[in-house]
Amino acid sequence: MAYLELNNVHKTYIEGGEEVLSNINLSIEEGEFVAIVGFTGSGKTTLVNLINGLLEPTRGEVLFKGQPVVGTSHERGVIFQNYSLLPWLTVEQNVLMAVKEAFPKKSKAELKSIVADYVDMVKLTPAINKRPKELSGGMRQRVAVARALAMKPEMIIMDEPLGALDALTRGDLQDEILNIWGKDKRTALLITNDVDEGIYMADRIIPLRPGPKATLGPEFKIDLERPRDKTEMNDNPSYKKTRNAIIEYLMDIGNERKAEALTPIELPDLAPKSFVGQL
């Protein structure tokens, strides 16, 4: 039995409406790093919310360690796309709020030292008393990473965590997340729209065919040694092959979609009447 399993999951938002996700089957082993790559609007966030428990599947089942997922749980930490920090709390308070909920029995001093450790891990100790508004996008996402990890979840679910960041900050944060993941090998699920990010970080990449009726495509294994090096990777033949295969696959999906959109629509006959002689 896999660590996380999705069996024939379907999701519709309106009863009897069109399916956003259709027939999703996914299984992730413990300690694995899986990336799901897809176009924007393909139902990625819906998939994440099904796994973290914010949404329930319309049909099918989501199993976490063999048990159906009902509601959210501290075992699955979530890093949201738009940071979702509470703007009226400082960095420390934002993280502390999560830690307090995860370890209700610990003393205040213990909680504070956990917070300090994780803030230090994402290199934000100098900004610990600042509010999110005073931080850059990259720093805010670091806080969100610290908040999710400080709860010591068994699985980390990341919903396009780096989507809103510039390329340089992105690279930095990718390394940081990999570092943290490598330390205690938690299971990780990354949702992204960047193929290179997926290849650099994950063990497996699964494309999501765009919705409506989004479903998962065939998986691609990434057989690169860790730790990976971005510049070396570019010359690695196996990297090139995988990357081309994934991009080709995604391009094909994109073309299919375009072709669908281009099916000729019969235009109404709107030839103007002749007004000659009538004026």
Added chain:
Amino acid sequence: MKQSITLGKVSKFMGLGFLSTLKNLFTGKLSKEDFRAFLRKTIVPIASILLFLGIWHMGAKALYNVEADFKINKALEERGQAAADEEAACIASGDSTCQPNSLPSPAQVWGSFKSLLRDHGIISADKAAFKEKTAALNAKRVAKGEEPIVYTGRPSFVDQIIRSLKTVFAGFLLALFIAVPLGIFIGLSPTLKAAFNWFIQIFKPVSPVVWYLLVFMIVKTLLIDSSEDSSFTISFISVGLCSMWATLVNTAMGVSSVDKDYINVAKVLKLGTFQKIFKVILPSSLPLIFTGLKITLSVAWMVLIAIELLAQSPGLGLFVWEEFQNGANDSNAKIIVAMFVIGIIGFLLDRLMLFIQNSVSFVKTDAI
């Protein structure tokens, strides 16, 4: 240095940011742009105030002349040339018995303001003397378990202002303690929202006068055995009921429209209901709650005059009404004094709310 920073912050909080340019003017650190800002923020308001006073003065003078001509003509028609001349001489002499009674000029209003302050000084002295005189007697009476003798002379203008402020403050607190908790419950529960919606929609537009009458009906019966003056109770409850709607609606709206991301965070962190309300929902709706409270306070101050007048509660409202009924020589000027005092206190109350809002809420709001 530190002190000047805090001073600058405080003045900015109060919406008096131009003070910092004024400070720069004196310390000589004034760039060209600062000077322009100084012109716009300080000189322009002062110039417009002077212009306002000028127009007021001219208008008052024109109205005075119309009234004076009418008086002289009337004397001429009714009693002949000699009486008309006498009337004209009387008006010119400034005798208070024959002054035309119209819109008072700025100078008259200023004079009335000073006379009201003098009057306050006299009454305060009188009160102090009374207290001294009755101190020994009152001590005896208290020892015997009797009520002490209290001063029952007429209140001064300042006493009336204080009374009005107390009424508004009590009414505002009443509105706060009813509207904020109720608003939170309505915002959280669609069922309660449906239950209260008709109620809010119907009672929100009801006039202060009707609220006063309603409160009067109820309080009169409740306090039927009490010999005490119920005008304060009636007026502050009416003020609270009139003004609480803005806070109620804003709180409910703020609570029900919390950003979905924050709710998701609360769910993922598995916050309890109590924690969710106090750590997530309330802080995020504070800006809207404060907008409501600000409206509530200004509405409370606005309806106060009408309600004090009806309730015969000795505050500014009653002052205005009594001066109008009085019809004395300087009554009109005193009414205008009251108008300015009401306006300025209303402005200060609004700034006070802005100050409190900016010190507790995460969104900084600028003064308008």
